[in-house]
Amino acid sequence: MPVSDGPRSRLWSGRAVARGLALDAAVGLLLLAAVIPALGQGQAGGAIGLPNTEVNPMPTTNGTLGLFTLESGELLGTGWTFSAYGNRFTRMPGSVIVSNYGLSIGWGLRKWVNLYTVFQPEVATQIGSPIQLSLRTPPDVKIFPQFDSTIYRAFGPGQNPGYVEDFPFASRNDSGPGNVTLGVKFGLLSEAANAPLNLSIRNDAIIPTRYTLSSLLGNGTQTGAFDDLIMVAASHNFFDFITLVGNLGYEITRDPRAGGSRDLRQADQIHVGAGFILFPAKRLQFMNEYNGLVFTGAGTPNTTFGARDPVDGIWGVRIYIMPAAAIDIGYRRMLNLGNATDRNGFVIKLGISTWPF
Secondary structure, eight states, X not given: OOOOOHHHHHHHHHHHHHHHHHHHHHHHHHHHHHHHHHHHSSOOOTTTTOOOOOOOOOBOTTSSBBSSSOBOXXXXXXXXXXXXXXXXXXXXXXXXXXXXXXXXXXEEEETTEEEEEEEEEEEEEEESOGGGOGGGSOSOTTTSOBOTTSSOBOSSTTOOOOOBTTBTTOOSSEEEOOOEEEEEEEEEEOGGGTOSSEEEEEEEEEEOSOOSHXXXXXXXXXXXXXXXXXXXXXXEEETTTEEEEEEEEEEEOOOOOTTSSOOOOOOEEEEEEEEEEESTTSSEEEEXXXXXXXXXXSOOOOOOSSOSSOEEEEEEEEEEEETTEEEEEEEEXXXXXXXXXXXXXXXXXXXXXXXXX
8 A cells, every 4th residue: 555645745745736826827917917018019910910020039948949848949139048947757666746837047158058047945745645655655675675675665576666767766756856957059050141040059067956855855856866858849930920949958857866876777869859839929829839758778677567658748928018027827737658657747938029129
């Protein structure tokens, strides 16, 4: 039987509800402030009766310019960006709902070089099916033996453990600070310079803020190990009607050793995504993106209870309060995790950009 979190779980749930109500109220007020000027300014024109207004590109949740989470190949000119966001999605096994709330800042130092940083003050996990996670099995070494000197117990003699591969310590309802990301992005091609597309490459240093085994097991929102992500992004704007975006990245992971020895062998990650912005020059834009995460290379064997590699879609809008500031609201759904108890999520983001400076 799964171990209950007891009063702590109920306290966490109460806090989560309170945070959700506060977030809903704030979003409602922001929408009220945003929709009226967005729809009422300028002369009507274009396909949807909105003003043809130059608006600034907005930062994603990773600090670079783009959609919700996918980046475009564009770079920020001399100037800066800021975003504050909430991002909720599901992982398997365990039907683990991850809710992260982050802040990003970007700097355009040169025309072809951007710097950015992302910090997550709070990341929360909520476990829907704790019985699917090895860290929640009863400590009976005969029925649930330790698996290959890892922190996990197998689901039985000769069987594999069960854990979330990109959140390997997730096992309970709790919250705490997340990783810090420091990144640099280089522009390779630019439509502004008459190239056929925007093309860029970036490198992220993903730095944990928790290192001890007890703190990782008590929170479960990070790995306690340094990771490195290399991402290539391409985009093309067609007549200010639609901007198409594609991303391909590889994340090199390190094995967590918070317990003094290797706690598990962590698989590397391939990040893929594609999406679009409809009416990218208008104050009301429609955005859609699809993301895939593929685990590759040697890793501790896992019982996934369904698809191993999560795929999700995000559908939503970008509403400009002014040409330099916008609110993104997106519905996120896990497309292939059919065994999860809750596949629904969201991305809500306030972005500011001084492009062009």
